[in-house]
Amino acid sequence: MKTGDDERTRGTVDAAPLRLDGSQGNWDEIEELWLAGELTDEEFEDHFIDDVIVEDIGEGTDGWEFPGDWYTVELR
Secondary structure: OEEOOEEOOOOEOOEOOOEEOOOOOOOHHHHHHHHOOOOOHHHHHHHHHHHHHHHHHOOOOOOOEOOOOOOOOEEO
């Protein structure tokens, strides 16, 4: 996982996975769009980043990259 100049291996025997709790996030917009049948992949991504991830871990990351062959993000 990479954000800005910080690149780390995550999710191996020696490195903790990236875990997002999501409990501090605001899921209202996502739920409203889902119930209205209007939740697209793009809408979900935008709202998930702004309303769930940022609310969960805070502002200030430089965007995330996953520069490997595969990855898993665990949401609990």
